[in-house]
Amino acid sequence: MDQVSGSSIGVFLIAAIIIIVLAIFLTFVPVMLWISALAAGVRVSIFTLVGMRLRRVTPRKVIAPLIKAEKAGLKLNTNLLESHYLAGGNVDRVVDALVAAHRANMELSFERCAAIDLAGRNVLEAVQMSVNPxxxxxxxxxxxxxxxxxxxxxxxxxxxxxxxxxxxxxxxxxxxxxxxxxxxxxxxxxxxxxxxxxxxxxxxxxxxxxxxxxxxxxxxxxxxxxxxxxxxxxxxHLQTEQAEADKNIAQAKAEERRAMAVAQEQEMKARVEEMRAKVVEAEAEVPQAIAQALKDGNIGVMDYMNYNNIKADTDMRDAVGHINQNDEDEPDPES
Known part of the structure; x- marks a missing residue:
């Protein structure tokens, strides 16, 4: 009994190992893709598909476009498609563009089409635009x-x-x-x-x-x-803006002239005040000069009295002049 149970376990293990080996084999070797290619008339060996796996190329990305090209009457091979895939191109779009150009009787080689695709252009859209502007x-x-x-x-x-x-x-x-x-x-x-x-x-x-x-x-x-x-x-609009700009410039210049006039007026007032200060200072020195002249004997008492009489006469004349000026400025009541 134990002998029968041991043989059953051995058969089960062998079957499990065979299933695992087959699963790994079918995963690494795309047998179904190889059968599809043979059914479509594309001659490709199983070793070629294994080589694609080893070169990190997805076999379906190459074999499916190759089948499409074969059905459309284009003569391509796996080396061309695989090299374009490894260069980073879109193999499926390139083949679609070649099929479209072939159906439209356009001269377009695979090399030219691949170069356009690698340049970043949508080659399929370009072919369609050549046919349909x-x-x-x-x-x-x-x-x-x-x-x-x-x-x-x-x-x-x-x-x-x-x-x-x-x-x-x-x-x-x-x-x-x-x-x-x-x-x-x-x-x-x-x-x-x-x-x-x-x-x-x-x-x-x-x-x-x-x-x-x-x-x-x-x-x-x-x-x-x-x-x-x-x-x-x-x-x-430009003329209006120009007129507005001219007006602003004129206003700025007028303001500048007004400021200069005000500055000149202030300067003149400052000069007048300075002159007045000098006159007051000079007038303050006159009595001292007269006293010094009397002391030194340069003038006498009579000269000093004549000077005061002349000064008083001058003040009187100025006062009379101011009174007459005020009378002329007042309006006549009878008028």
Missing amino acids: KVIETPFTAGVAIDGIEVKAKARITVRANIDRLVGGAGEETVIARVGEGIVSTIGSSETHSKVLENPDMISQTVLKKGLDAGTAFEILSIDIADVDIGKNIGA
Whole structure:
């Protein structure tokens, strides 16, 4: 009995080990993916799939696009797809772009497509845009005509991707900026805003002649003006601002002149006060000088008396003059 139980346990352990080994084998070796590839007509060996595992490449990321390419009639191999995967590219998107280009009868090699993908461009979107052009709408761009009236215009740009210039070519932002610059230049060269309103097509015609798609990843097919609107009277606004600025400058200069006049007046008053102080100081020295002259015998008593008489006569004349001046200033009651 014990012998039978021991043999049953041994069989169970062997079966468990076999199951574990098979699970590890199937996990490491994608047998189901290999069978799917063979069923789709893609000849790939099981050792190739194992090698992908060893090179840290997900086999499904390579084999599934390879099956897609084979069904579309494209001749690719695992080495090309695996190298692009290891370079950090999107293998599935590259194959989709090649299939789309093949169906549209476009000449596009795998190397070119892989280079575009590695450059950060969406190669599938570029191929689709080459077949079906894209419409880019610009925001309202304002320009000022020569008569000073602001004109706002919005344009729709129909572009087609240029596969040959996708690597290193400028993007949509550059195209929009160049078209906006052309709109501003065309409006600014118009004599009046009414000419722009009457014939908005001259904006698109002028902009198209500039070759704005040079150096970009697109080919401009057409530029259509979607909307035109009138903005502010910039000329009048600038004239008003200039007049206000001139007025402020004039006021500032007048204030400067007034301040200078006040300063000069204050300076004159200071000088007058200084002169008055000197006169008072000189008058204070006169009695001392007379006393010293009397003491030294330079003048006599009669000279001093004559000086006082002359001074008194002068004071009297000044007083009479002030009285007459006041009488002339008072209004006549009879009048």
